[in-house]
Amino acid sequence: MTLATRRLAFATTALLGLALGAASANAADLVVYCGVQEEWCQAMMNAFTKETGIKVAMTRKSAGETYAQVKAEGSNPKGDVWWGGTGDAFLQAAEDGLLSEYKSPKLAELHPWAQRQAADAQYRAVGIYAGGLGFAVNTEVLAKKKVAEPACWADLVKPEYKGEIQIANPNSSGTAYATLATLVQIFGENPAFDFMKQLHGNISQYTKSGAAPAVAAGRGEASIGIVFMHDGVTQTVNGFPVKVVAPCEGTGYEVGSMGIIKGGPNPDLAKKFYEFALTPKAQETADQAKSYQVQANVATPLSPHAPRLEKVKLIDYDFKKFGSAAERKRLLSRWDNEIGNLR
Amino acid sequence: MFRSHLLWLIVGWIAWTIAPWYGFASSRQPILGGWPASGLLAGLDDAPWLLPLGLFLALPVPFVATRSRLVGPALVVAGAGGLGWMMLQGVAIIHKGWAWPFLADLFGPIAAGQPGMGFGAMATALAFLFFLTMGLAARGAMKGDRFTTGAIGLLVASISLFVFWPVSTVFSQAMLPDADMSGPAALIHRLTAKDIWSLGCVTGTTRCGVVWNSVVLGTLCGVITTVLGLAFALVATRTTFPYQRLLRLLSVLPIITPPFVIGLAVILLFGRNGTVTLFLAENFGLTATRWIYGLPGILLTQTLAFTPIAFLVLIGVVQGIAPSMEEAAQTLRAGRWQTFRRVTWPLMRPGLANAFLVGFIESLADFGNPLVMGGGYEVLSTKIFYAVVGAQNDPGRAAALGIVLLALCIGAFLVQRRWVGTGSYTTVGGKGFAGTPAELPRWLKNAVYATALPWAAFTFLLYGLILYGGFVENWGRNNTFTLRHYVTAFGLDWNQYGLLWTGRAWNSLFTTLEVSAVSAPLTAAMGLITAYLLVRQRFTGQATFEFMTMLSFAIPGTVIGVAYILAFNQPPVELTGTAAILVVCFVFRNMPVAIRAGVAAMSQLDKNLDECALTLGANSAQTIRRVIMPLLRPAIVAALVYSFVRAITSVSAVIFLVSARHDMATSYIVGRVEIGDFGLAIAYSSVLVVLMGLAIIFIQWIVGERRIARPTPHAPAARPQEVAA
16 A cells, blocks of 8 residues: 555544544533624523523524524424524524424513514514614714704605615515515505605615614714614714614514524423523623613613613514515515616 | 555454444444444444445455455445445434335334444445445556545545535525426526526616626636736746745735625725725815725725735746746747747646636635625625525525526636647656746836736735724724723633633634644645546546536535535434534535646646656656655645635635534624624734734745746756756
């Protein structure tokens, strides 16, 4: 046998050896897919480990990414709990049978919107936080341009905002899809599409990610971003001249959710985490980690920075209808044909 | 009897009888005093389907022992049979028991399923594979060269397993029936969608299809990176430019930069509120616009990012062109320009073509830059990403878009092959004196300087700013000095238990470095062996083989990521959640660049060199080690550097493959960028850049320089010939 063959053999063996060495995580750890900001994810997992002594292996991904992963892993699930991320993705996963049904005794302690999310998902998911849609407005840029701040959805189509507004593309972002659904629910479908066509003239860019318009507004790359209000607050807290505005006609909201992955490796630990996540103690971690959504448990104190949902006119958002795959597909393809195709 | 026969027999037997059969992502309960079950023990226990493997292992033994002339056929039968049986049982019996219910009806129920293959199973499979290739060699395949047959077998098997299988799994999703459409109808509908092919921007008011956007971007990017890469390569090898080393370092910087960072820097300079934009607006009264978003921005960032790759491919080629040919031309009274045009340029064709191909494909598959800089300009890669993870959740569409993207890459690949043609590009022969490199024509030299130097200066400026950005509170708004970002990411603490890694980035940093360090040498080795097989050997199915090696490169990372989950989430090969899946993914994704660099460099080496070695009694493995390898050092460096660095900086494939214990640096950085926490992202990136720079220096030191007997322009005295020595 030649030297090179021996090396080849050695290299192959080394690969296998390393693979083996790196293989097989400790099976007793709870595996959580986390869908909120990394800081909050960390804080939450640390709090849970401190409380129960159970070690958590956590991965952070966006809701869409986690959904794609949970679905791909469906035949042999590797995760236990999916915690955080926009509710639509959870409803979809519940519809696909990827989450297992579980009714927590703590359901009664939650805000009505959180309970409704659980009912809509046939108790395969539960609401853990909520956030309303609004505008992140860069006051510095607008003042320089001597343009008033927008207060209503209807203001956004005014000619003085030409090229100043950013919103995400609803095909890629759950935030933008929620906006689309909100407008349809406020104005009715046809007027809503007319409104978006007018709005199109003022929009400088349809971003890919939902929170990107808030970042752009913070940096002054745009002066108005249509985003979830708590994403705007994050920019304000980070020192950017961003003011968060709730539209006067009323606005829609998201219910961030949690679910137990069906067939996951540690179902009992998953339930422990689920119960813990619904306590005020767990939900207080959000504020410490600069996340300003409204928490699901009624007893959780509201962060001083959080946008007050009770002062915002919230519409009666029909999650069941607008979260269903068929309705989503129909609205998105209409958006593609009437707005996405425009130059 | 050959020693290799005996060796692989022993490996096979040990792997089957002693080594733990299952493993990686999940394993079985150990039996017999805590020792994990080997194939034999599990077979005797409750997995009787593993026992027949012993027959296949036993079959060649008498033939090898008696040195029978029938050893070849025996090895072929044992190898093919063993592999076949392993595949059959692996696919039929998964973690839940029988994979399909009709098997249970046929053979009766079984006690339990089996987890994914582990070390023992893999080594047994390898032994069977080499039985097969050694048997074929003994029967006269590839002139009886066991190394060549073994290498082909190993590569074909691993590429089929880690590229072909996952990719076909995901592409079959394009056939998923949609609402009221049957599979094939849905496929056609998806492939012909208006948003892919529309030419609306030429004729009317709507947008153009995403394919045209991608093609325009890819072609521009391929051409520009090739031109810039060539300019740098010429400056570095054919001029007396005093700061060549610095230039080389600078040109490599962008490749070692994590994605998004270049885009961020460009936005902070040229965005509507960027430093340069504001400066121009204040001093020259220009209106601040958002021109950078869209094609200009993507092209700029991609050019910054991919020029180094073109440079790495081209520098080996430019260095390797034998000056003797140019001298011959000049002796025949050709001017400098004629020499360059008629001799140097044609000899560079394989390098140029390969550089363009890499630039084009990189641009098509790139996802980070279009994401940050894209504006309204949509390209295939981002569209695919959001078809998978976006609000649409439409894997069928993603697969169809992936097929379109792949078709574009194949098109570019075929064009490239045509252009290079079948001419001879050999310039490194066994002859002693090679001559002095011809100087470039003066105007060309000036043009090369004029191209390379401003670009280098721009890169330098950009990196200065990036480094600076990590040290200020909030770049662009609050420029006070701070170490806050570095402390958050890389904080250390000391208490009674010893050193505490309190920084948030340590975990992902260690995993990243480990995975990259493991995958880089593997990538380079596999890539260069493949290149050798492609350039130096002729076998049936070679074109298909070459195409298959390019497959994983041409497919966007997102698709690869999902494909890997679909294929490797359950037995027989269960890898999700391990570091192994990251390593495997990187090896097969980055291998094509190693192959391209190897092919480009190897087509310059005279085949006489191999033949000399073979005549003198060396076999092909020795020829590779003693003759080809030393001459391929630039290609080896390119392959190692590229694969190490790409393992650190790639995002899209990794997003789906990272797991809690194996998080990667880039997925952490992306999370920071998403919420606008640029300081931390930049601080982390700066640290990665420095680490990768050190790694590159280390790699160059380990591999060493290629020493071709060629005088430097400063010291015209010819050194003794070291090549054929």
